[in-house]
Amino acid sequence: MATARAERLVNLVLCLLSTRQYLTAERIRAIVPGYSDAPTDEAFFRTFERDKAELRDLGIPLETGRNSAFDATDGYRIARRDYELGDVDLEPDEAAAVGLAVRLWDAPELTAAARGALLKLRAAGVDVDEHAWSAVEPKVRTTEPAFAPLLAAVQSGRVVQFDYRRPSSPDVRRRTVEPWGVVAWRGRWYVVGHDRDREAPRCFRLSRVQGEVQAVGRAGQVQRPPDIDLLSFVAGAQRETPPSTLARVWVADGRAQGARRRGKVVDRMRLGDDWGDVLELDLHYPESAAGWLAGYGADVVVLEPDTLRKTVHEIHLDVVEQAGEAS
DSSP states (O other): OOHHHHHHHHHHHHHHHHBSSOBOHHHHHHHSTTSTTOSSHHHHHHHHHHHHHHHHHTTOOEEEEOSSTTOSSOEEEEOHHHHSOOOOOOOHHHHHHHHHHHHHOOOHHHHHHHHHHHHHHHHTTOOBOGGGGGTOOOOOOOSOTTHHHHHHHHHHTOEEEEEEEOTTOOOEEEEEEEEEEEEEETTEEEEEEEETTTTEEEEEEGGGEEEEEEEESOTTOOOOOTTOOHHHHHHHHHHSOOOOEEEEEEEETTOOHHHHHHSEEEEEEEETTEEEEEEEEEESOHHHHHHHHHTTGGGEEEEEOHHHHHHHHHHHHHHHHHHHHHO
16 A cells, blocks of 8 residues: 555544544545545545545445435444444453554654644534544654665565665675565564565565665565465574674683683783683674673673674773763
8 A cells, every 4th residue: 555545544534533424525525635636526536435445445434324314415434433442351461562562653654644634624614523533543663764665665566675784794785675564573673575686585674774775666566475474484584593603702811701601712812911812702693792792891802703893892982982971
């Protein structure tokens, strides 16, 4: 579903849910953003009929009726008694899942559109139910810049191209992907689709997408396979043991026993006035390893790979900067 169409449907639902009256198609055309752009009456009615069918397919109870016997045409509204859920009893784990979802859904774009629709309803003299505002407010928040363009590409069925940084490597490669969906797993966002470069299904973590995402080709080219479970695909791909990265670190004598238990001593080395051992660490997740290695401070110095060394150094600089601001 295109973004403009989604916003129009949200506005339509909010309009019909917020009024106790039946609204005719012509009045809806004047009130709901997205319909006034129709070039002809025929184009508007075609769009409106599609939207009504879409709402019914989504299970939204669209009522048809007239406000009085003197009305010449039918109008439309959504009865809140049929639209809203009744009381729901949740188990503790279900309540926790709902709490996580509430924390996730939050973005101002549709909020602004919905508020604009309410103002226009009041200006047109429509009786607005003040309590309806809390019933419809679908929103999503993510800090990943790639989220919005990838979601738009999924909805329009377009191929995307983006630069992608591989795990445990500074290398950035261009990817051409037929996106099937964007899902969250364990606090991270992934796009799942067919990787044209590898000729196989793949998932890509959005935080590793570099620069802008470009949609290429015409809309409708990409179709999601009906038998694929996107979340299971991401979970399965992430559970596979990633290729390990061999890191070499210097550890001061008598210090950082936790790091020593994870590594193997391969050499002796002097840094400044202090002697220590050179350890080899086999890391499957160098990005997360940077945090606990940095926690040892000056007792552990990363020698290689260079990307891990720089990451630990940046963490140390951030700590020093925060300490300076606190003082």
